[in-house]
Amino acid sequence: MLRILGKASSINVRKVLWACVEIGIPFEREDWGTGFRSTQTPEFLALNPNAMVPVIQDDDFILWESNSIIRYLASRYNGAHLYPTEARAKARVDQWIDWQASDLNKSWSYAFMSLVRHSPEHQDSQALAAACSNWSRHMEILDRQLDSTGAYVSGDEFSLADVPIGLSVNRWFETPLAHPNLPAVSDYYERLSRRPGYRLYGRNGTP
Template sequence: MLKILGKAPSINVRKVLWTCAEIGLPYELDEWGMGTSRPAPTREFLQLNPHGLVPVLVDGDNVLWESNTICRYLAGRHQRADLLPPDPLARAHVEKWMDWQATDLNAAWRYAFMALVRRHPDFTDPAAIAASAAAWNRQMATLDAHLAATGAFAAGDTFTLADIVLGVSVQRWQATPISHADLPAVRAYYERLRQRAAFVSHGATHP
């Protein structure tokens, strides 16, 4: 059985749990991270992931970290071409939105989220919070325009891994107490995702 080291509220762990649910994979969740009984990485944990971050996937003798990479591995390992197409161009259209989520979108929301949700003492500058919220809305507007063009999901008509990593990000944007841009395509997208049982279980909870 797969072992996932992490905690269910983590946005990156939720990507992996949602992917497992879509594929129908059983797993053991071994709780690690802030808010659990093991908040700090041990030497043994660092041997699995030298960066000390969750999630970590243990599949037999194989160990992986980085949430988007884990999601790609699971889809490929179980031949879920619907989630990650084998055709190079179709796959690239999925992966470009996964990479955008991990880079541009994450960079935009970090300060506002850490300040307003995590209440971290290092994130208290009002100007920086406002700038982060504005950047976050701009990035979400980019997603909104794209979803308006596809009329359905990130890579086109069908649900893919891109929608897993974007879905948890949309939920975080909605749950964070900022002034939200009016993005009708994002709202419709979120409602489409809410029709999936795996999203309700793993994507639609926690900020």
């Protein structure tokens, strides 16, 4: 059985858990990370030298990096309905997965650390205002895309890209800041909330 190492409250661990539900992969999860077993131990570092969760063990195969993990799981376990094999359809899904990791994540990091984690190093008012504005700008990009597709981020069907994007949308709505009116994002959030995997793992690891 697939072994997943990482606490369920981690947004990156939840990517893997939600993907497993969508694909239909049974798994066992172990609590690792802040508040649980340390990722700085020799045992964990032998699996991931970056000391970060999630990590999966699939038989004798070890893999880290959440987006690499969900792509691997979809490719290995008959997840073509989420991650197409046709080159252009697959590239469209990859485009939005990579956008979430490279652009959207960076846009919300300062605001999230300030407003949710209350980090003392992230309390500069000007930097916070700039971060909130940048986050809103990226969510407006997503809103336009969702308005164009009318359904999901890469098209009219749910795909692997909706897992990381959907979790980021949850983070957006759960962070206490001024949210511009983004009707397509709001509709998308409700649409995702009807999925069993999202109800289990989409809202901070609690049903």
